[in-house]
Amino acid sequence: MKFSILVSEGPYTHQAADTAYNFTQAALEKGHEIYRIFFYHDGVNNGTRLTTPPQDDRNIVNRWSALALEHEIDLVLCVAAAQRRGIADADEARRNGKDADNIAAGFRISGLGQLIDAGIESDRLITFGD
């Protein structure tokens, strides 16, 4: 089956990002396809490489990056939500006159149309939120 995932809460504060990650891993192990993982609301905070959790805790951002690189999964941060919350890639930083970017490896920034497209193209769109 072809799944897409919507993550709508940030890392650490809510379990949503962990559960979404675990679901994705389990789906891939069972041979399913993950068409896209879309991050919205505070979920965009899953995509900042500046995240520095304590060493004895999981690194949620690095975990997503590794998953994306290993399985070529499309990790998309909503541009409007990311702008509000200070998540930028190099293009966004330049366009908005910022002195730095902070997007993590394996993520890209795009529009809400990518969420609708995921709903259209996937057999199931599953939300992990509060």
Next chain:
Amino acid sequence: MSKRFLYVNRKAPYGTIYALESLEVVLIGAAFEQDVSLAFLDDGVFQLTRGQQTDELGVKNFSPTYKALGDYDVNKIYVERESLEARGLSLDDLLPLTYEDEDDDWAEKDSIKLVSAAELAEIMQAQDVVLSF
């Protein structure tokens, strides 16, 4: 082939950003020519109330945007009757949301339909994609 999308709005318009960011998804999604419905239940019914005044909060009153939904061909707006009544509200307290029906000589019609929780469950059951905010 279009899919049936239902956007479920359960939270108050202010206090959290979910209502505003849900509306942003609906407006973008309208361009994809899918079969779109909106549902308002729980505190989400407050999103559609008339006379919202947010100056003291220092946040933008985005409720006028709901009136534009008809122009985006988003005209199936379901409000759960139980949620409305539990909050002491009635249809008269809600924004008059309308659309022009192109199949009926562009007659102006109401977009909001009051439904029971049981009816809303059936509406949800009939969808392809349900996004809950």
